[in-house]
Each structure stands twice: as C-alpha cells, then as structure tokens.
Amino acid sequence: MTTAESHNGRRLTARGAKTRARIVSAAADLIYVQGVGATTLDDVLASSGVSKSQLYHHFDGKDALVRAVIDHVGERIIERERTALGHVSTIRGLRRWRDALVQNNALRHGAYGCALGSLAAEVSDHDALGRQALSRLFAEWERLLAGVLGRLQDSGNLPPEASIEHLATGVMAALQGGYLLAQTKRDITPMATSLDMALAHIERLSTD
Structure with missing residues (x-):
C-alpha cells in the first residue's frame, strides 16, 4: 500500500x-x-x-496503523542516515556520525531509545508483516554502513579480507544495544562506549 x-x-x-x-x-x-x-x-x-x-x-485496525507508523518512522530515519552516511569515506567521518547520534540522544538523556529499535522490540513477536517491514529497514540501514566500509576498503584503509557485511552488522548491534542501555540508565555513556568499541575495532583493522 x-x-x-x-x-x-x-x-x-x-x-x-x-x-x-x-x-x-x-x-x-x-x-x-x-x-x-x-x-x-x-x-x-x-x-x-x-x-x-x-x-x-x-x-x-491498530495493526494496520502501526505498520504505517513503521513505514513513516523508517522513511524518516533512513533518509537521515542516507544524508549522514552517503558520502562518508573515512574513519573520521564515521566518528562524526557517531558523535551526532550520541549528542542527539543526550538531549533526552537516552529516553525512548531508537524509534525504529523500540518498534522492533514491541512489534516483531506479534505481527509478521510489521517484523518484515522492520527487517527491511534495518537491512537498508546496514547497507548504508556497509557502503561506508566498502569505500574504506576501496581506498585501502580496510584490508581486502575484512567482511564488510559482518562489520556493518557489528556496528548496528553496537548502536542498537547502546540505545537500549542508555534508555534504561538514562545516561548516554553506554551508547558512546559501545559505538567507540565498534569503531575502534574498525580502526585497528585499518591500522593493521
């Protein structure tokens, strides 16, 4: 629809x-x-x-409305991430992306978490169509991250044997886990720490 x-x-x-x-x-x-x-x-x-x-x-009914909300929120977030990640090709650029997300979440002291992640937590086990839509959105977000990592690899800043897809999944997991921990603690420190660890791993691969 x-x-x-x-x-x-x-x-x-x-x-x-x-x-x-x-x-x-x-x-x-x-x-x-x-x-x-x-x-x-x-x-x-x-x-x-x-x-x-x-x-x-x-x-x-409500399920149909929630699916429309998923599309609405997902479109907004993916467009934001396209703008933020579309031309990033350096570790420094990835760190600026990390800083913007952490600083934005700090305005709420971590409250409410990631809008897409929160929807996934509530919807995925109860609505197959909603779960599938969320899965597609997260896959698109990971593809944007993989695009950055692919550009790093193409420029020789990541070794050719590094798995771009696995690294992108790791960064996404660090981001979403960080959102969740920041939400429960009302403190963005865990989010900053988890992303720092993920980016430090990529930086070590780059240095090696």
Whole structure:
C-alpha cells in the first residue's frame, strides 16, 4: 500500500492523503513516547483531531496503523542516515556520525531509545508483516554502513579480507544495544562506549 491509497485500495484525494498523514504522524509521536501497547486508537483520535470514521476509512485496525507508523518512522530515519552516511569515506567521518547520534540522544538523556529499535522490540513477536517491514529497514540501514566500509576498503584503509557485511552488522548491534542501555540508565555513556568499541575495532583493522 502506498500513502496515496486507503486500506481498501481506493486512490486518495489530496485531502484524504493529508488526513491519513496526520493520523500516522500523531500515532508515531504517541507510540514513540508511550509505546505500541499503551497507545490506543482513542489516543490517536484525540491527538490527530480526526473522527473515528475517518480513521477507519484509512486503516482497518491498530495493526494496520502501526505498520504505517513503521513505514513513516523508517522513511524518516533512513533518509537521515542516507544524508549522514552517503558520502562518508573515512574513519573520521564515521566518528562524526557517531558523535551526532550520541549528542542527539543526550538531549533526552537516552529516553525512548531508537524509534525504529523500540518498534522492533514491541512489534516483531506479534505481527509478521510489521517484523518484515522492520527487517527491511534495518537491512537498508546496514547497507548504508556497509557502503561506508566498502569505500574504506576501496581506498585501502580496510584490508581486502575484512567482511564488510559482518562489520556493518557489528556496528548496528553496537548502536542498537547502546540505545537500549542508555534508555534504561538514562545516561548516554553506554551508547558512546559501545559505538567507540565498534569503531575502534574498525580502526585497528585499518591500522593493521
């Protein structure tokens, strides 16, 4: 389904698309703070200012709305990461990427964690379609990291035998684990530490 269609497959008018986007944006904001389980459709109605009939015109239930939120949040994060990582080709550039993420998370003292990671924790075991969408988004994020590492390898700053895919997965795991620990401690130090360790490993490979 695209954002130009309702759940019954009918093409939306410009006004209808705007209403749908307002519903999804309101739901995304609520879910980020409250979580999927604690966010009700009544909460979304109150926050978005739409009627129940309007909501059900666009979504046949909460699961469908949550999937739209996954797409909305994922698109925003992947676009941010494309901008941040698209032209990075040095260890220094990777460290600047790390610094920006840590500093942004520090503004909330680690609260709420990664928007995509939080959705994955709540949705993956209960909604196969939602899990598949999240898996695709994380795979795209890892591909962006792998692109950076591939450029390092092409320039001779990583040995040819280094597994770009494995390194990208390791950096992603360090990032998501760091988000989670920072969230529980309300302190971004674990996030900074985990990313530092992952990047230090890449730097050692580069030096070797």
